[in-house]
Amino acid sequence: MFANFDFDVIRRSLSYLFLDGMTFTLTLTGLAALGGLMFGTLLALMRLSGLTLLGRIAGLYVDLMRSLPLVLVIFWFYFLVPYIGQWLTGSSRPIRVGAFASSLVTFILFEAAYFSEIMRAGIQSVSRGQPAAAQALGLTYSQTMRYVVLPQAFRNMLPVLLTQTIVLFQDTSLVYVLSIPDFLGAASKVAQRDGRLVEMYLFAAVVYFAISLVASLGIRRLQARIAFVH
Amino acid sequence: MNYHWNWHIFLEPAPNGTGSYLDMLLSGLVLTIETAICAWIIALTVGSIIGVLRTLPSKMASRAGFAYVEFFRNMPLLVQLFLWFFVLPEILPQSWGLWLKQLPNATFYTASIGLGLFMSARVAEQTRAGINSLPRGQKLAATALGLTTAQAYRYVLLPMAFRIVLPPLTSEFLSTIKNSSVAITIGLVELTAQARAMQEFSFQVFEAFTAATILYLLINIVVVIAMRFLERAVAVPGTIGGK
Numbered sequence: 357m358f359a360n361f362d363f364d365v366i367r368r369s370l371s372y373l374f375l376d377g378m379t380f381t382l383t384l385t386g387l388a389a390l391g392g393l394m395f396g397t398l399l400a401l402m403r404l405s406g407l408t409l410l411g412r413i414a415g416l417y418v419d420l421m422r423s424l425p426l427v428l429v430i431f432w433f434y435f436l437v438p439y440i441g442q443w444l445t446g447s448s449r450p451i452r453v454g455a456f457a458s459s460l461v462t463f464i465l466f467e468a469a470y471f472s473e474i475m476r477a478g479i480q481s482v483s484r485g486q487p488a489a490a491q492a493l494g495l496t497y498s499q500t501m502r503y504v505v506l507p508q509a510f511r512n513m514l515p516v517l518l519t520q521t522i523v524l525f526q527d528t529s530l531v532y533v534l535s536i537p538d539f540l541g542a543a544s545k546v547a548q549r550d551g552r553l554v555e556m557y558l559f560a561a562v563v564y565f566a567i568s569l570v571a572s573l574g575i576r577r578l579q580a581r582i583a584f585v586h
Numbered sequence: 587m588n589y590h591w592n593w594h595i596f597l598e599p600a601p602n603g604t605g606s607y608l609d610m611l612l613s614g615l616v617l618t619i620e621t622a623i624c625a626w627i628i629a630l631t632v633g634s635i636i637g638v639l640r641t642l643p644s645k646m647a648s649r650a651g652f653a654y655v656e657f658f659r660n661m662p663l664l665v666q667l668f669l670w671f672f673v674l675p676e677i678l679p680q681s682w683g684l685w686l687k688q689l690p691n692a693t694f695y696t697a698s699i700g701l702g703l704f705m706s707a708r709v710a711e712q713t714r715a716g717i718n719s720l721p722r723g724q725k726l727a728a729t730a731l732g733l734t735t736a737q738a739y740r741y742v743l744l745p746m747a748f749r750i751v752l753p754p755l756t757s758e759f760l761s762t763i764k765n766s767s768v769a770i771t772i773g774l775v776e777l778t779a780q781a782r783a784m785q786e787f788s789f790q791v792f793e794a795f796t797a798a799t800i801l802y803l804l805i806n807i808v809v810v811i812a813m814r815f816l817e818r819a820v821a822v823p824g825t826i827g828g829k
């Protein structure tokens with residue numbers, strides 16, 4: 357079965373796989389998680405703002421994103437982002453957007469819907485006494501959120517946010533549909549060039565598995581260490 | 587925006603000769619639903635078994651269940667589909683591999699099984715959570731009545747657990763439908779793939795994707811409404827959700 361398993365093809369392509377592919381994957385994961393968390397928190401604040409219209413818009417956005425497959429959303433933004441760029445910059449034709457920028461925008465906007473649900477639960481987990489005390493101290497709404505509620509919500513939800521980031525890490529492999537060389541895309545390129553599908557895909561699977569497993573075990577330890585504040 | 591909108595495109599004949607573009611999208615929709623249902627049957631069956639394994643007193647069983655869940659949860663679905671589709675036929679004995687490669691509708695079977703097993707790990711986690719959420723007295727009472735472990739699960743624990751985790755299972759089913767679009771990468775021509783094909787044939791990008799979006803939203807709405815009825819029908823009497 358593994359008699360003609362070619363380890364050398366993996367060794368030869370290691371630098372391409374990790375320096376190009378994995379760097380792309382991790383950068384995309386990190387930036388998308390950061391951007392998604394910020395936009396997601398904003399969406400959560402909109403939904404909890406008590407302003408009907410703002411809440412509706414945010415709710416609609418979150419529901420829409422969560423009922424669409426990521427692959428479809430990737431295609432949507434791949435074609436839409438040039439037009440959005442044209443609209444933003446006011447140029448006369450759709451602007452050219454690179455593969456990385458396009459997928460980053462996609463993942464930020466898509467993951468924000470999921471992050472917003474987590475942050476909403478986090479904000480709601482903070483006890484009523486906290487904002488009440490903050491107001492009694494004379495803090496404004498934005499100060500209350502910034503210094504009192506959000507730090508606690510973030511802390512409470514940290515394990516869930518990190519778990520969602522692992523999901524995001526795995527989801528970034530879907531940029532494959534745009535033939536972008538992320539880690540899996542790079543592995544696939546080598547696999548097809550050298551006719552070594554078995555070796556490359558197994559290796560990619562092992563790498564994804566190892567990273568996700570180590571990360572999720574780490575989160576479990578973190579979860580045991582940090583206390584949930586109410 | 588200087589994009590040329592043409593909403594009549596759906597009624598124009600598609601170049602693949604199977605009817606209009608709308609027919610093309612609808613055939614994709616049917617395949618999406620078929621794949622999702624087959625995958626869901628697998629996910630629910632295997633997931634329940636694994637979920638039960640993880641709650642059994644036997645250390646071996648719960649460790650096996652843990653390993654299963656971690657195995658399927660820590661790899662991207664796309665990679666798992668590639669393993670089933672490209673790698674499995676190569677590492678099997680040659681004659682089996684050949685048989686697999688020549689199977690008609692291989693992409694459909696691969697997608698259903700791959701997606702089903704991927705989702706089964708998530709179903710297992712939900713089942714386990716449901717069983718663990720029951721008061722310990724349930725299991726003890728079942729044992730006191732003289733039920734065997736199998737009977738306790740069959741008549742006492744699972745009927746309650748499944749009803750409790752019905753809402754999260756609904757969202758797992760919705761994920762299954764959405765995730766079936768990942769099978770575009772192994773060549774399954776489901777809804778997203780048909781929208782993409784329509785875009786390539788007709789250059790009407792946004793019409794194609796808008797139609798696919800609406801169809802996905804419709805599936806979601808139908809599933810959510812159907813599950814709400816089911817939830818109401820099987821709600822546990824005496825709980826907040828029940829009568």
